[in-house]
Amino acid sequence: MNLSSASAQNLIEPELFNFESALQPHVASLEKFKAKAFFQVQCGPYTIETVTSPEDLRRILELRHHSFVDDFAMTAPANWIDFDQYDLLADHVIVKHIDSKEILGTYRIICSEFSERFYSQEQYEMTQITDLPAVKIELGRACIHRDYRNGVTLNLIWKGLARYAALVKARYMFGCASVKTTSPELAYSMFWHLYPLHFNEALRANVVGKYNCPKPANIDALPPWRDIESHLPPLLRSYLQAGATIASEPALDSFFGCVDFLTILDLSAVNPKYQRRYF
Helix, strand or coil: CCCCCCCHHHECCHHHCCHHHHHHHHHHHHCCCCCCCCCEEEECCEEEEECCCHHHHHHHHHHHHHHHHHHCCCCCECCCCCCCHHHHHCEEEEEEECCCCCEEEEEEEEECCCCCCCHHHHCEECHHHHCCCCCEEEEEEEEECHHHCCHHHHHHHHHHHHHHHHHHCCCEEEEEEEECCCCHHHHHHHHHHHHHHHECHHHCCEECHHHECCCCCCHHHCCCHHHHHHHCCHHHHHHHHHCCEECCCCEEECCCCEEEEEEEEEHHHCCHHHHHHHC
């Protein structure tokens, strides 16, 4: 993620934050949003769809704020809204309750058919991936409402990703998978434990300078897998189970208070279980 850290005097207490006021400088930009590829499917009391209106994009930004700042204790500058140029280049897949219109979860998707720029390029030199001769979609800003962080919502999100991939005829999904830690020891222990089975050397991406995560001096002293397995987030675990590979060492994102692993999934080689369920 590509924002610089804020100084202490520019921080604001969550209870003093007013979303609508903070959003005002961005309203004109939000109005420029247009969907690039559209689908809508109903699953029980929910719809899975791509956003078509600036109003739904506004609601996504509010969900992100509650998730990143309130739920995950991110320290943000005063009146900060998680909105950038990539939100206008992207499509946004959402899961929405039909009756209440509440947005349960969302993903930002940037497709190579509609953009030559990807958010991940802020953190990685990734020519090996961007040069792949096929349609690629970048997944980012995964966000699920606190009341719906369960297997049902994750299942619906995967259905949306699969439907979008089919719509644009994508061959690859890639993006930054975040782990909520800033500990180099934990990050590199996770990396070295996952490396033998999940690292893709042919698509290696190099971390850009300011996101370099310091390498621990003594690799032999890193925590064992039993001490770090619980830190593996459900989304990264789900990607790996689907057949995704890791293409980078950890990138340290001080602003969001996490480390990111660049992951990529070849949709022609998806785990058969995921293939049957979603694709």
